[in-house]
Amino acid sequence: MSTPSTPTLGVGMIGYAFMGRAHSQAWRNVRSYFDAPATPRLVAVAGRNEAAARDTADRFGWAGVETEWRRLLERDDIDIIDICTPGDTHAEIAVAALEAGKHVLCEKPLANSVDEAEAMVRAAEAARERGVRSMVGFTYRRVPAIAYARQLVAEGRLGRILHVRGAYLQDWLVDPESPLTWRLQKERAGSGALGDVGAHIVDLAQFVTGETLTGVSALTETFVRERPVADPASLGTGGISATAASNGAATTGPVTVDDAAVLVSRLSGGALATFEATRFANGRKNAIRLEVNGTDGSLAFDFEDMNVLHVFDGRAASRDAGFTRVLVTEASHPYVAAWWPPGHVLGYEHGFTHQAVDLLTAIAEGTDPRPTFSDGLQVQRILSAVEASAERSGSWTPVDGARV
Numbered sequence: 001m002s003t004p005s006t007p008t009l010g011v012g013m014i015g016y017a018f019m020g021r022a023h024s025q026a027w028r029n030v031r032s033y034f035d036a037p038a039t040p041r042l043v044a045v046a047g048r049n050e051a052a053a054r055d056t057a058d059r060f061g062w063a064g065v066e067t068e069w070r071r072l073l074e075r076d077d078i079d080i081i082d083i084c085t086p087g088d089t090h091a092e093i094a095v096a097a098l099e100a101g102k103h104v105l106c107e108k109p110l111a112n113s114v115d116e117a118e119a120m121v122r123a124a125e126a127a128r129e130r131g132v133r134s135m136v137g138f139t140y141r142r143v144p145a146i147a148y149a150r151q152l153v154a155e156g157r158l159g160r161i162l163h164v165r166g167a168y169l170q171d172w173l174v175d176p177e178s179p180l181t182w183r184l185q186k187e188r189a190g191s192g193a194l195g196d197v198g199a200h201i202v203d204l205a206q207f208v209t210g211e212t213l214t215g216v217s218a219l220t221e222t223f224v225r226e227r228p229v230a231d232p233a234s235l236g237t238g239g240i241s242a243t244a245a246s247n248g249a250a251t252t253g254p255v256t257v258d259d260a261a262v263l264v265s266r267l268s269g270g271a272l273a274t275f276e277a278t279r280f281a282n283g284r285k286n287a288i289r290l291e292v293n294g295t296d297g298s299l300a301f302d303f304e305d306m307n308v309l310h311v312f313d314g315r316a317a318s319r320d321a322g323f324t325r326v327l328v329t330e331a332s333h334p335y336v337a338a339w340w341p342p343g344h345v346l347g348y349e350h351g352f353t354h355q356a357v358d359l360l361t362a363i364a365e366g367t368d369p370r371p372t373f374s375d376g377l378q379v380q381r382i383l384s385a386v387e388a389s390a391e392r393s394g395s396w397t398p399v400d401g402a403r404v
C-alpha cells in the first residue's frame with residue numbers, strides 16, 4: 001500500500017466499456033500483486049453516458065465520474081490519463097492531456113491516421129522534456145509467453161530469423177445480422193480488422209523478433225457491406241438515414257471498414273513474413289497465432305492456449321528433436337513471480353495488470369515506458385501501407401521510415 005517511498009498517482013480514465021473495464025481491474029489490482037514503486041488511485045472515469053460511466057465506477061471502485069473528459073485534465077489530483085475510447089478521439093485527448101502535463105496511456109491503435117499519430121508523437125516528445133511519459137496499449141506484449149518468446153530470440157536461441165507467420169483470428173462478425181457498431185465505421189475506428197487486431201499481430205511480430213516490417217503487399221475485404229443498426233444513437237449519422245437514426249427506427253447502414261486483411265511482408269533482418277487479420281474466421285474467438293522460424297530453432301504461440309509457448313531447438317540431436325510445450329508459469333518467467341505457484345495459469349486480464357505495473361514503474365523511475373507513441377506511429381505506418389497496397393491490388397508498398 002502507499003508509503004512515503006511509493007507515491008500515489010491519480011488516474012483518470014476516459015471510456016468505460018470493454019477496454020475501460022479491462023484497464024479498471026488492472027489499476028485496482030496492480031499493487032495487490034506487484035511491488036510497483038507507485039500506487040495508482042482510481043480518481044475518476046469519464047464518459048458521455050453518465051449512467052454507464054457510473055456503473056463502471058461503482059463496480060471497480062473509481063471515486064468519481066465526469067461526463068466531459070476535459071474536466072479530468074483540469075484536476076490536480078489526476079496524474080495519468082488512460083484513454084479507452086474509440087480511435088477518432090485518441091489524438092485530441094492525448095495531445096491535450098500531454099499539454100496539460102498528464103502522463104498518458106492510450107489504447108491501440110494509437111490513432112486513426114498517420115497524421116494524427118505524428119501529432120501525438122510530437123506532443124509526447126515535447127512533454128517528455130518535462131518528464132511526462134506516454135505509452136500505447138499493445139497489451140499482448142505483456143502476456144508472459146510472449147515476453148518469454150522475445151527473451152529467447154534476444155538470447156539468440158533461434159539464430160537468424162527466416163520466417164514469421166502471424167494471424168489474429170476472431171469470428172464475431174460472421175453473422176450478417178450482427179449489428180453495425182462504431183468498430184465498423186471508418187470515421188470512428190480508422191479501419192476494421194486491420195487496425196483492431198492486425199495492429200496487434202504486427203506489433204507482436206516486431207516485439208518478439210526485434211525487427212521491423214519494411215514493406216507490405218496486402219489485400220483487404222469487406223464481406224458484409226450493410227448491417228442492421230441496433231442503436232442508431234450510438235453511431236454518427238455517416239451513411240445512415242438521419243431520419244431513421246433520429247427515430248431510432250430499425251434500419252441498416254454501410255460497413256465502411258475492412259472485415260479482413262492479409263499481407264506478405266519482409267522484416268528488416270531479411271525474414272519473410274505473412275499475416276492475417278480477420279473477424280470472419282468461423283470458430284476462432286481470439287486466436288492470436290505467432291510462429292517464428294530461425295536458423296537454430298522455432299517458436300509457436302496461440303493466445304487460445306496463452307500460458308504455453310512451443311519451443312523447438314534445431315540444434316538438438318535429431319532423434320530427440322521436436323517442439324517442447326513449455327508451460328510459462330514458472331517464477332523465472334516474465335511477470336509470473338507476482339502471481340501464483342507453477343501451473344496456476346493466468347488469463348486475458350493479467351496483461352493489463354502487467355501494463356499498469358510497467359507504466360507506474362517507468363513514471364516513478366523517470367524512464368520511457370514501451371511501447372512508446374513512436375512505436376505506435378510505426379505500426380500506424382504499417383496499417384497505412386497495407387491500405388495503400390490493397391487499393392492497388394496488392395502492389396508492394398514500402399513502410400515509410402522503415403529500418404532496412
Ligand code: SOE
Binds near residue numbers: 018170196197286
Ligand atoms: C476487439 O476485437 C478487441 O477487443 C480488440 O480491440 C482488442 O484490442 C483485443 O484485445 C480483443 O479484441
